[in-house]
Amino acid sequence: MTQTRREQQREDTTTEIKEVARRQMAEVGAAALSLRAIAREMGMTAPALYRYYDNRDALVTTLIVEAYNALADAMLAADSRVVSDDFNGRFQAVAFAFREWARQHPQDFTLIYGTPIPGYQAPRDQTVEPAGRVLQTIGFVLTAAWQAGKIRIPPAYQPLPPALQTVINDDILPQLPENVPAAGVALTMTIWARLYGVVWGELYGHFIPGLAESGSLYHIEVAAIWAELCITEA
Amino acid sequence: MTQTRREQQREDTTTEIKEVARRQMAEVGAAALSLRAIAREMGMTAPALYRYYDNRDALVTTLIVEAYNALADAMLAADSRVVSDDFNGRFQAVAFAFREWARQHPQDFTLIYGTPIPGYQAPRDQTVEPAGRVLQTIGFVLTAAWQAGKIRIPPAYQPLPPALQTVINDDILPQLPENVPAAGVALTMTIWARLYGVVWGELYGHFIPGLAESGSLYHIEVAAIWAELCITEA
DNA sequence: TGTACATCAGTGAACGCGCGTTCACTGATGTAC
């Protein structure tokens, strides 16, 4: 089924709106994203944008969903480039893809993981699933390594506090493959937090200015995470 | 030296401006902090605020500096409430004070560690020192525990990558007490990142909705950090 | 192939609102003699 000229143009314009929006987020921040400014940069008038998005929030939602998906895809792609039984290699690949994507798309990374936009409420039915994909990508590698007997779940995760155990059992595990242990879900989340914390700190200078480029701290952290999990045969 | 009525009033008004500003940050976010809105809420006209702050950015800088200091003070106070040779207890106290303060002052926590305000450039000569106090509070406890031989610096930190080693030696160590090892500085920063990552994730729902209240994940993470550092005598 | 009609992208004016900052000013508070 081929596209008519009109459909083609509509697609192009939609793409351009998102591109311009992302560029503007980099300049003025997501909170100040302005339909009028986007239209101006595109040489259109603002009301024309309402042909493409119901309102400003709908555009933001699209940007958020695409950002989560792009990040998860980048991580999955990195994982697939490593031999599947090199679990340390796969974890490193996924972890560095996370950082790389953040550095290449700081405005998108900030959109999804930075301060929420005041007054904007993300529609859960659209954003929850893509947001979960990022965590699942980390969890996927960990699960594989764990099932292969190459990593352990640290003692601090066992037993889980009852409240956490319940939430994970009820809300999370049903949506995951079988054989994923509840403690592994908790572990995945804290590992995400570790990666995120260092990337964010590098990105916005919460450590030492000028340190971000090298990524030294991130290298150390990724190595430390694996060392903590890895089962070394004496 | 007693204050005149005028000085007293000036102080009160200055305090009130900051209070109102913080409340507004909670509502609309730091990026949308508005002098006119603050004045309105105080029953004044906007130009009057220029008697107290040179401009909007000057007010923001004050809020940032006070937030860093309040957080560091809360952590130091928590530390001082624990017997000084109970290093695990002190670390837990400091770590939980960090989380508690974030939960009680989410707008201030977001101001200092969230997305930077677009167009606002923090004056380094005012913000760097207070920002450092937070990291130093963590480092202070770790250093004491390390000097007492109770914790080790994990192998991933030794040797440090040369670039990192150089920056720490040149820019950081001169401002710290003697006997602080360079690897300890790096460790302090990644530990901050771990605490920060979990707190941020809880605060803005990047894990599981409804999980934040219990703090289960944070408990696990704090325990896991100490377990990784602790030297257990067999 | 040609004509009549439907679709829909984009316009331009308007509504009602917000902002930071400046300026000349009023009037209360504080001070020096």
Place this chain on the structure above:
DNA sequence: TGTACATCAGTGAACGCGCGTTCACTGATGTAC
């Protein structure tokens, strides 16, 4: 204790700018016969 003067908090009008969204419209693209 009383008077003259200096200080300074706060006002109100103005400048020049921004925003999201609505509405009635024009004119090009696509479609059915």
